Amino acid sequence: MAARSAWSRMRDALRQEIIETAQRLFLEHGFEATTVDDIAEQVGISRRTFFRYFGTKEDVVLGDLQERGDAVARALANRPADEGAWEALRAAMLDSLTETFNDPVADLALARMMKDSPSLRARRFEKRLYWVDTLSPLIAPRLQGANPHYAATTIVSAALSCVDLASDTWADSDGKADMIALYDSAVAALRDSWHS
CATH class of the missing domain: 1.10.10.60 (Homeodomain-like)
Structure with missing residues (x-):
């Protein structure tokens, strides 16, 4: 041993x-x-x-992306059952931030590399499919309608696109912008467009 x-x-x-x-x-x-x-x-x-x-x-850069998805899943599983899907997902991502993002310099370097490298972006997309598969079943029970799994997959996929947009914009700001505010504004734009 x-x-x-x-x-x-x-x-x-x-x-x-x-x-x-x-x-x-x-x-x-x-x-x-x-x-x-x-x-x-x-x-x-x-x-x-x-x-x-x-x-x-x-994978040297993105190796822990699956673990980060697992951290969000753990946080999401602990959210109140009566919380809305978007709200629960946002809260879970915020709750997991301290577990997954603890080195601002390294995180900014990673965000810049991700933004500038087509092969990294493609690999990130592949790994993010794991997030969609992991988080969607935790979101589906929060939804009404004929096909909650389909709706949950749509919401998780859209939220992750908002995360990526916020990350790219944060990298462009040299880490000075508020990434949470960027994410919130991307989600708000998305949700507003659905109601118009």
């Missing part, structure tokens, strides 16, 4: 070293210009070892 624990700690340490090295290279040279070979060489590992830890270069 102790040997496995030591192995696990070594794996975690190497994974963290890959992440930190990759982030430094991404910031110095740009995400698109940095290759897996560049990262592996700097860490002192083979390309094959890199792929034991990460499926793609994009």
